[in-house]
Amino acid sequence: MSSEKPRILITNDDGIHAEGIEALEAAMLEVGDVYVVAPASEMSGASHSLTLGRPLRIRQIDERHWSVDGTPTDCVTLALNRILPMELRPHICVSGINHGANLGDDASYSGTVAGALESTILRVPGLAFSLVANRSQDFTESAKVAKEVTLKALAEGIPEWTLLNVNVPKGVPKGIKITKQGFKAARPIISEHIDPRGKPYYWIGEVREGFRAEGGTDFEAIDEGYVSVTPMRSDLTNHSAIEIMRGWEESS
């Protein structure tokens, strides 16, 4: 990296006014120049969705902050292809700090992870940060971790086409573990309600029933009090299934 200050694009899925993104911005101001492009409102569960069916509005708040009425993926693609001029192309994109874990299968529903995934696809290394705590809003330790991991990624680089999904446990972490994505065993609970006109509507909730604590997973690291850093890429292929299924091939 040259001696210029690193440029850091910040996004999230809890919205531009969330406490987690403010904590992340404060940490990143100690690392480099920051540019925040984030959803105008909460977008949790947005996954890697891209808004194609309607137009988007960009609101510039000040020189360094923009909100978009879309998803984290929309924010990153607009930041890199419209909002920031080429000479301000960021060195890295950080997403978060998410209010809640993005472990196991949940990473695939996560707008936080998707923001980092989108930047990686667009060739800017991406980092996603999440705090594993449902009620706590204390981002002190997770902001420290975000700063440390970002400095390391800028200094040492991360593998090509790879993003890092970083989950930080409650309290002071014992250290960092490089992990693989685990699997959860959760049963969604759909709750039924009745509106004032007597018609039913439904909310999707979830009852977690534990996880498959295989060795080396993100769940395991968090369970033991470590920061979990999972290298991810935009590849859902089940490589081990390819040979198993070879017998399906046919030519006419």
Next chain:
Amino acid sequence: MSSEKPRILITNDDGIHAEGIEALEAAMLEVGDVYVVAPASEMSGASHSLTLGRPLRIRQIDERHWSVDGTPTDCVTLALNRILPMELRPHICVSGINHGANLGDDASYSGTVAGALESTILRVPGLAFSLVANRSQDFTESAKVAKEVTLKALAEGIPEWTLLNVNVPKGVPKGIKITKQGFKAARPIISEHIDPRGKPYYWIGEVREGFRAEGGTDFEAIDEGYVSVTPMRSDLTNHSAIEIMRGWEESS
């Protein structure tokens, strides 16, 4: 499988009135009993997003058809946890037929793939079908492929925790290839428009610039006129990067 007729859950991301889902339903009626739970309107680009921030409405159209004002992921979780009673739990879930390809990185934006991914997470094997043609609405060949692949998956099973992302080329396919997910090189183009009040708004579009035609990818199979069947799982881990990054680990 027992001798009872297979039960098939159908969803998509183009919406319950799309031609692709009608073609898929017609093909599945030759395989078993069908239950259609699909978005009320088009949800392209919805990815694996789950609607958590607002309630959902379910509209029952007849004994076998329901529409939901949400994403494909919402449809599948509602179908399996609310709409279909346990004794009608489906043997398989099919999603599509998508109007357009879901190859390479695009699979991660795809609501079609996400419908099959969600059912796989909920332990019902999932298949996603897409027709690689932007303008053609001729689903004849892709419906045949959907029937053939579904019969095969029901008869032989598919690897655990795995979904199949099936892309069908234009015309009569030469056969089936088992593939891995490729990578695209596309440059998003953001177009700016001005509304009647003089304010700008933006649409996200895309200019494809080709793909990395590594051997054995979905792109390659389609390019050669074959049906591409990519086994996928809910795991974004870049396994080869784990050892590379081991040096990042630390304990305090």
